[in-house]
Amino acid sequence: MNFFEAQADARRATFRLVTLFVLAVITLIALTDLLVIFLLYLNAGPVERDFGLFAASLDGGVHASVAFFILLIVTLGTLYKSAQLRAGGHVVAEMLGGHAVPQNTQDFLLRRYVNVVEEMAIAAGVPVPRLYVMKNEDGINAFAAGLTTDDAVICVTQGALELLDRDELQGVIAHEFSHILNGDMRLNSHLTGWLHGILFLGLLGTYLLRMLSYGRVRSSSRGGGGVAALAMLGGGLAVIGYGGTFFGNLIKATINRQREYLADASAVQFTRTPHGIAGALKAIGGYSYHSRLTSPAAPQASHFYFAAGVQSFFATHPPLAERIRRVDPGWDGAYPRITPAWLEQRKTEEITDGHKEQVAGRIAVVTAVSGALNQLGTFGMPGDQQLAASYGLLDNLPPPLKAAAREPYSARALVYAMLLDRDDTIKRQQLEVIHGRAEEGVFEHVGVLYKLLAMQPREHYLPLVEMAIPALRALSPLQNQRFSGVMMAIIRADNHISMFEWVVSTVILNALDGGLEASQRVVYNRRLRQHGIQTRVVLSMLAHADAPDEAAARHAFVKGMEAIEMVGGELYPAASLQFVTVNNALRQLDRLVPEQKKKLLEACIAIVRANAQVRIDEIEVIRAIAAAIHCPMPPVVSG
Numbered sequence: 001m002n003f004f005e006a007q008a009d010a011r012r013a014t015f016r017l018v019t020l021f022v023l024a025v026i027t028l029i030a031l032t033d034l035l036v037i038f039l040l041y042l043n044a045g046p047v048e049r050d051f052g053l054f055a056a057s058l059d060g061g062v063h064a065s066v067a068f069f070i071l072l073i074v075t076l077g078t079l080y081k082s083a084q085l086r087a088g089g090h091v092v093a094e095m096l097g098g099h100a101v102p103q104n105t106q107d108f109l110l111r112r113y114v115n116v117v118e119e120m121a122i123a124a125g126v127p128v129p130r131l132y133v134m135k136n137e138d139g140i141n142a143f144a145a146g147l148t149t150d151d152a153v154i155c156v157t158q159g160a161l162e163l164l165d166r167d168e169l170q171g172v173i174a175h176e177f178s179h180i181l182n183g184d185m186r187l188n189s190h191l192t193g194w195l196h197g198i199l200f201l202g203l204l205g206t207y208l209l210r211m212l213s214y215g216r217v218r219s220s221s222r223g224g225g226g227v228a229a230l231a232m233l234g235g236g237l238a239v240i241g242y243g244g245t246f247f248g249n250l251i252k253a254t255i256n257r258q259r260e261y262l263a264d265a266s267a268v269q270f271t272r273t274p275h276g277i278a279g280a281l282k283a284i285g286g287y288s289y290h291s292r293l294t295s296p297a298a299p300q301a302s303h304f305y306f307a308a309g310v311q312s313f314f315a316t317h318p319p320l321a322e323r324i325r326r327v328d329p330g331w332d333g334a335y336p337r338i339t340p341a342w343l344e345q346r347k348t349e350e351i352t353d354g355h356k357e358q359v360a361g362r363i364a365v366v367t368a369v370s371g372a373l374n375q376l377g378t379f380g381m382p383g384d385q386q387l388a389a390s391y392g393l394l395d396n397l398p399p400p401l402k403a404a405a406r407e408p409y410s411a412r413a414l415v416y417a418m419l420l421d422r423d424d425t426i427k428r429q430q431l432e433v434i435h436g437r438a439e440e441g442v443f444e445h446v447g448v449l450y451k452l453l454a455m456q457p458r459e460h461y462l463p464l465v466e467m468a469i470p471a472l473r474a475l476s477p478l479q480n481q482r483f484s485g486v487m488m489a490i491i492r493a494d495n496h497i498s499m500f501e502w503v504v505s506t507v508i509l510n511a512l513d514g515g516l517e518a519s520q521r522v523v524y525n526r527r528l529r530q531h532g533i534q535t536r537v538v539l540s541m542l543a544h545a546d547a548p549d550e551a552a553a554r555h556a557f558v559k560g561m562e563a564i565e566m567v568g569g570e571l572y573p574a575a576s577l578q579f580v581t582v583n584n585a586l587r588q589l590d591r592l593v594p595e596q597k598k599k600l601l602e603a604c605i606a607i608v609r610a611n612a613q614v615r616i617d618e619i620e621v622i623r624a625i626a627a628a629i630h631c632p633m634p635p636v637v638s639g
Contacts, residue, residue: 089152125633503620
């Protein structure tokens with residue numbers, strides 16, 4: 001299953017989730033209606049207690065009022081939790097006691113964690129997620145959270161860091177990346193918000209009982225009967241509301257189990273070895289704490305975890321043994337005896353130098369520029385070729401460049417240095433911009449990094465940008481605004497925006513600003529032909545970038561339009577294609593469903609293929625387009 005198929009499957013799962021949620025709300029309305037009718041019957045006079053007369057006295061207004069009340073409570077609870085989650089995956093991580101991991105950490109275990117995540121993010125063609133660790137959790141577990149790849153986080157427990165070796169940790173991280181790429185994070189966030197709405201009714205009933213127990217509600221003019229009625233109402237609402245956990249766990253189990261199997265299989269596809277993910281699952285089975293989480297908030301997010309973190313009547317994860325046998329059919333059923341793998345003699349160099357030997361035989365298998373055009377079907381679902389390429393890239397990058405990408409201060413200097421022009425006159429103007437507008441000390445960093453970048457092949461630049469995204473996201477809003485302003489001033493220093501400058505700024509600004517906010521990225525089930533103008537703008541821009549003259553551009557453009565069966569559209573003149581126009585078009589195209597985004601990328605591929613030779617800068621433009629419409633694209637390394 002590729003990225004686009006997985007996204008379509010996630011939408012179908014969302015539809016099932018909505019159906020189950022509606023059924024749960026209808027059940028809550030019916031139960032609350034019965035509770036209210038029962039209380040009204042108890043408070044009725046002797047005459048009205050004749051059930052026939054009592055039933056006849058009820059009108060539709062009672063039932064309508066109950067339905068309105070339940071819908072209001074569930075809606076308020078859902079909106080409250082959903083508003084929290086829209087802030088990004090870090091909300092879930094911090095709710096569960098996660099601590100942010102600095103990208104430039106020198107701690108051995110954290111450094112290994114950062115390295116593994118960076119490798120996989122580069123291989124998948126997505127920004128490096130923000131990393132968290134639950135320091136007080138001894139169980140072996142992990143999760144990914146967020147609404148999009150732009151606000152994703154990955155969080156692991158301290159137990160996972162200490163007890164898993166590198167391959168096992170890699171298997172766990174690959175599992176979590178599959179959740180990011182399959183659309184499961186967004187599905188889980190919706191599930192958390194909607195289930196909170198169901199449980200909100202129980203919280204209301206509990207609060208009402210607490211008010212009574214503290215004496216905040218006194219006998220009304222009707223005497224103690226009023227308090228008793230309120231107590232019964234509160235108790236009934238609490239029972240019904242917390243009965244919603246039954247529906248919640250049923251919904252979680254229905255949606256989650258099959259997607260865990262898919263994530264395990266994707267992890268094997270990603271790493272091309274079942275031993276990592278299988279070893280991690282076996283470690284959970286053989287460890288005394290298993291995958292247990294102790295955070296009071298753990299039950300709310302039980303469907304996020306790598307393995308079951310809390311006990312529940314309806315298990316949100318498949319049985320551990322079944323998961324192991326699916327990825328390791330030859331397993332003998334025995335769990336290993338787990339001892340802590342915290343070995344003081346291991347140094348950070350062992351992670352890189354030792355692992356370099358491990359992948360030496362694989363690193364020769366890299367993605368050629370021309371071969372990258374055949375990988376559209378695996379976008380977002382990288383395999384060992386992309387992972388090997390990312391290993392090699394990270395191993396071969398100079399340590400100062402990697403260190404610069406991982407620290408907020410120097411990451412800004414790295415981007416500035418990357419954008420400096422080769423022309424001395426223009427570069428002098430750009431350096432004046434940096435000296436006058438950037439933070440103090442950045443100017444000196446830029447000079448050093450510029451010399452290091454000059455010795456790197458062009459295909460290393462975008463992965464470096466993606467590595468720098470977590471550090472840039474750590475900037476305050478004011479720092480982010482200043483950084484973006486300086487970056488755009490550097491780009492405009494010569495009154496011309498080059499294609500490479502557009503690529504870098506598009507990738508960075510979409511990662512930092514998210515393009516459209518995730519909550520505003522409404523997806524319409526529409527075809528590209530209904531966005532004909534925007535499609536022609538993007539394809540015209542790529543056709544002109546790819547062609548030496550107008551005739552070649554028109555030929556390439558026609559090939560792109562034919563690939564998506566759009567006939568009759570004319571190539572826009574190059575002079576009319578301002579980058580602001582292209583960016584506005586991409587914002588509209590970001591609203592397409594994934595299958596239609598795939599068609600757009602297929603058209604881009606057709607344009608690049610229209611000419612005999614495929615260049616790295618053409619692939620970079622497609623990567624920027626993919627980033628703008630939130631479609632992961634694997635790296636391209638010339639071989």
